[in-house]
Amino acid sequence: MLKKLWTTLVALTLVAGLLAGCSSGSSVTKKSAPSQKIVLNFAAQADNTPATQALINAFNKQSKKYKVKWVQMTNDSAQMHDQLLTSLSSGSSEYDVLSMDVVWAGEFAGAGFLSPIDQNMAKAGLMKTQFNAGSMASGNYGGKQYTLPFFPDVGLLYFRKDIVSRQDAAKLESGNYTYRDLGAMAAKYTGKGGTKNGFVYQSKQYEGLTVNLTEFSNSYKDLKNGLKTMYDFTNASWAPKDLLNYMEAETATSFVQGHSVFARNWPFQYGTIKAKGNGVKVDLKNTGIAPLPNGGSVGGWLLGINQKSKHPDGAWAFMKFASGKEGQKIMSTQGGYLPGYNALLTDKDVLKSNQMLTFPGFKKALAHTIARPVSANYNKVSDTIQIAAHKYLSTGKNLDGTVKQIQSALGK
Numbered sequence: 001m002l003k004k005l006w007t008t009l010v011a012l013t014l015v016a017g018l019l020a021g022c023s024s025g026s027s028v029t030k031k032s033a034p035s036q037k038i039v040l041n042f043a044a045q046a047d048n049t050p051a052t053q054a055l056i057n058a059f060n061k062q063s064k065k066y067k068v069k070w071v072q073m074t075n076d077s078a079q080m081h082d083q084l085l086t087s088l089s090s091g092s093s094e095y096d097v098l099s100m101d102v103v104w105a106g107e108f109a110g111a112g113f114l115s116p117i118d119q120n121m122a123k124a125g126l127m128k129t130q131f132n133a134g135s136m137a138s139g140n141y142g143g144k145q146y147t148l149p150f151f152p153d154v155g156l157l158y159f160r161k162d163i164v165s166r167q168d169a170a171k172l173e174s175g176n177y178t179y180r181d182l183g184a185m186a187a188k189y190t191g192k193g194g195t196k197n198g199f200v201y202q203s204k205q206y207e208g209l210t211v212n213l214t215e216f217s218n219s220y221k222d223l224k225n226g227l228k229t230m231y232d233f234t235n236a237s238w239a240p241k242d243l244l245n246y247m248e249a250e251t252a253t254s255f256v257q258g259h260s261v262f263a264r265n266w267p268f269q270y271g272t273i274k275a276k277g278n279g280v281k282v283d284l285k286n287t288g289i290a291p292l293p294n295g296g297s298v299g300g301w302l303l304g305i306n307q308k309s310k311h312p313d314g315a316w317a318f319m320k321f322a323s324g325k326e327g328q329k330i331m332s333t334q335g336g337y338l339p340g341y342n343a344l345l346t347d348k349d350v351l352k353s354n355q356m357l358t359f360p361g362f363k364k365a366l367a368h369t370i371a372r373p374v375s376a377n378y379n380k381v382s383d384t385i386q387i388a389a390h391k392y393l394s395t396g397k398n399l400d401g402t403v404k405q406i407q408s409a410l411g412k
Contacts, residue, residue, distance in 0.1 A: 037060075037063070037064075037065060037066055037067035038065060038066050038067070038311055038314055039066075039067050039068075039069050040066050040067065040068045040069065040096040040097060040311055040314045040315060040318055041068075041069050041071050041094060041095050041096050041097075042056065042068050042069065042070050042071060042095070042096065042097045042099070042318065043071045043073055043084060043095040043097070043098050043099060044070060044071070044072070044073060044098075044099035044150075045072070045073050045074065045075050045077075045080060045099060045301075046072050046073070046074070046075050047335065049334065049335035049336065049337075050334050050335070051330060051331045051334040051335025051336075051337060052070065052331075052335070053070065054330050054334050055322055055327050055330045055331060056068045056070055058321075058326065058327070058330055059318055059321045059322070059327070062321075063317065063318075065314065065317075066311070066314040066317060066318065068097075068318050071094075071095065073099075077101050080101075081101065081104060084098060084100070084104075084108075088108065088111070088113040088306065088308075089111075089113075091308055092308065093306065093308040093309055093310050095306050095309075096305070096306055096309040096310075096311055096312075096314065096315040096318075097303060097304070097305060097306070097309075097315045097318055097319055097322075098114075098303070098304050098305075098306060099150055099301050099302070099303060100147065100301060100302050100303070100304055101301060101302075102134075102135065102138040102139075102298060102299060102300060102301065102302055102371070102372070103138070103207075103372060103378050103382070104302075104378070105138055105139040105141065105146060105147050105302055105304065105374065106138075106141045106373075106374035106375045106376055106378055107375070107376055107377070107378050107379075108146075108304065109139075109141035109142070109144075109146040109304075109376070110141060110142075110375070110376020110377075111376060112307060113306065113307055113308075114146040114147070114304045114305060114306070114307055115146070115304075115305040115306070115307045115309070115312060115315075116144040116145060116146055117145055117146060117147075117148070117304075117305065117316065117319075118144055118145050120316045120320070121145065124320060126320070128145065129342075130341065130342055130343070131148060131149050131323065131340055131341060131342060132149050132152045132298065132339075132340040132341075132342065132366070132369060133298075133367070133368070133369050133370075134152065134154070134295070134296075134297070134298025134369025134370050134371050135147075135148075135149035135152045135298055135300065135302060135340050135369070135371075136148075136149070137298075137370070137371035137374070138298060138302060138371040138372070138374060139302050139304065139374075140374065141374055141376070146304050147302035147303060147304045148302065148303050148319060148320075148322075148323035148340070149300070149301075149302060149303070149323055149328075149340025149341070150300070150301040150302055150303045150322065150323065150331075150340065151300050151301055151331055151335075151337035151338055151339075151340060152298055152299070152300040152338050152339075152340045152366070152369065153266055153267065153298065153299030153300035153338065154266070154267070154296040154297070154298055154299065154300075154338070154365055154366055154369050155211065155212075155215060155264060155265070155266065155292055155296030155297045155299075155365075156264070156265060156266065156267065156269075156289055156290070156291070156292070156296055156362065156365050157172065157182075157262060157263075157264055157289070157290040157291065157292050157361075157365075158255055158262065158263045158264075158265060158269060158270075158287060158288070158289060159172060159261060159262050159263075159287075159288045159289075159290060160189075160193060160195070160261050160262075160282070160286055160287070160288070161285070161286050161287065161288040162193060162286040163189050163192045163193045163195065163261055164185070164189060164261070164288065168185055169288055169290075172185075172288070172290035172361065173288070173289075173290045173291075173360055173361035173364070174364075175290065175291040175293070175361075175364050175365075175368065177293055178293050179216060179226075179229050179233075179293050179294075180229065181293075182199060182262065182293065183198075183199070183229070183232070183233060183236065185198075185261075185262070186198025186199040186233075186236070186238045186261060186262055187236070187237070187238055189261045190237075190238040190261060192261070193258070193261075194258055195258065195259060195260060195261050196240075196259050196260075197238060197239065197240050197254055197259050197260040197261070198236065198238030198239065198260070198261055198262060199233065199238070199239070199260070199261070199262040199263070199264070200239075200240060200243065200246060200250070200251050200254045200255065200260045200262070200263050200264070201243075201246065201251060201263065201264035201265075202246055202247055202248060202251060202264070202265075203230070203234065203243050203244050203245075203246050203390075203393065204244060204245050204246055204247050204390075205386045205387065205390040206247065206386060207382060207386070208247055208248065209385070209386045209389055209390060210372060210373075210382045210385045210386055210389075211297045211299075211372060212230070212264065212297075213226060213227070213230065213385060213389050214297045214370065214371075214372050214373070215264075215292050215293075215294055215295070215296060215297055215370070216229055216230050216294070217294075218294040218295075218370075219294070219295075219370050219371070220373070220406070220407075220410060220412070223403050223406060223407065224399065224400075224403050227389065227392055227393075227399060227402060227403065228399065230389075230393055231392065231393055231396055231399075234393050235396075240254065244390065244393060244394060248265060248266065248268075248269075251263050251264065251265050251269075252265055252268075252269045252272055253279070255269065255282065256269070256272055256273055256279065256280045256281065256282050257279055257280070257281055257282075258281040258282055264292065266299060267338070267356060270284075270287070270289070270356055273287055288361065289356065289359050289361045289362045289365070290361040290364075290365070291361060291364045291365035291368055292365070294370065295365075295368040295369055295370040296365050296368075296369055296370070297369070297370055297371070297372055298369040298370065298371055298372075300338070300340075303319045303322055303323055304319075305319060323340060323341065324341060325341055325343060325344065328340055328341040328344055329341075329344055329347065329349065329350060332344060332347075332350045332353055332354065333349050333350060333352075333353045334353075336353060336354055338354070338357075338366060342367070345357060345363055345366065345367070373385075373410055375410075375411075380409075381409045381410065384405065384406065384409035385406050385409060388402050388405045388406050388409075389402065389406065
């Protein structure tokens with residue numbers, strides 16, 4: 001019995017010694033727990049395509065340090081703006097990377113909510129010319145760059161290929177024409193092919209009027225002539241009587257139902273024609289696309305970094321990936337979005353996913369975009385432009401006073 005007890009005590013002593021040796025680390029290496037990735041919150045609108053989630057998944061897969069979490073916002077841009085503004089105004093760091101409508105960038109940058117990215121771009125060897133011009137201009141405030149493109153949108157000229165001559169079509173697609181040339185063509189072709197309107201565009205007192213005046217006036221470089229041309233178009237024999245009430249929907253309806261020879265609208269109008277729904281009488285084969293004379297106003301969305309982000313390096317890493325070649329290709333091929341990274345305009349996979357990108361006129365339009373006014377008080381500036389321009393277009397009175405009023409709002 002004593003011998004058995006002694007044997008047991010010796011065995012326990014040996015086990016204790018072995019355990020002590022292991023804890024000292026002299027003979028056994030202790031495995032360290034895997035480090036967790038730093039979470040980056042990405043505030044972006046909902047997406048009815050798989051593109052945004054695929055973009056995030058691709059970044060997370062290749063990143064060893066960061067993991068992006070998509071904080072889905074509303075698709076109502078006004079509500080999303082207010083939600084972001086509330087968070088940013090409180091100095092919150094809850095969002096690291098922000099998706100922003102192009103017209104918010106100046107407001108958010110002017111308020112000190114965004115971090116400038118010029119040094120980041122320089123270190124990464126990125127140049128502004130690699131990205132959509134209008135998108136980059138929309139995110140440039142006070143001489144500093146604050147954003148990169150998420151996905152751009154662009155104003156286009158649609159025209160009836162079955163009505164317009166090949167010579168005039170080639171001139172339009174080249175972009176080498178003026179609004180006066182367009183007005184002459186509208187007068188020339190109205191009535192052909194059952195049409196009753198020459199050229200339709202957005203002229204109601206709302207944001208669309210600011211967009212169109214930006215285009216007519218060549219980014220306000222020739223404001224007086226731009227306003228005068230719009231007034232002449234409003235009162236032309238080929239213009240619909242209610243042109244001053246036209247928004248995007250009225251413009252699209254007029255063109256797709258075969259009532260107009262020319263129409264200024266966004267790329268969605270092409271999709272409307274392609275869907276061939278009720279009331280669509282125009283075929284894709286008879287639809288031409290061209291750049292606008294002074295370039296089309298850019299729309300769409302931008303990416304920026306919350307100035308209060310606790311992980312600015314990670315935020316930049318994701319932003320650079322999302323706006324770069326790999327990220328933009330995912331957005332284009334899996335979501336049908338227009339690429340903001342210019343090299344992809346000739347990528348075969350991107351071209352295959354978006355037929356419009358194969359059109360010479362569309363490619364030229366996307367390469368020559370312009371920005372609406374970039375201002376820390378954009379809503380106020382745009383409201384002033386809309387009210388003053390619409391009053392002049394409705395009456396034809398006080399052109400010089402209208403010019404001064406708008407220039408004052410622009411800070412010129």
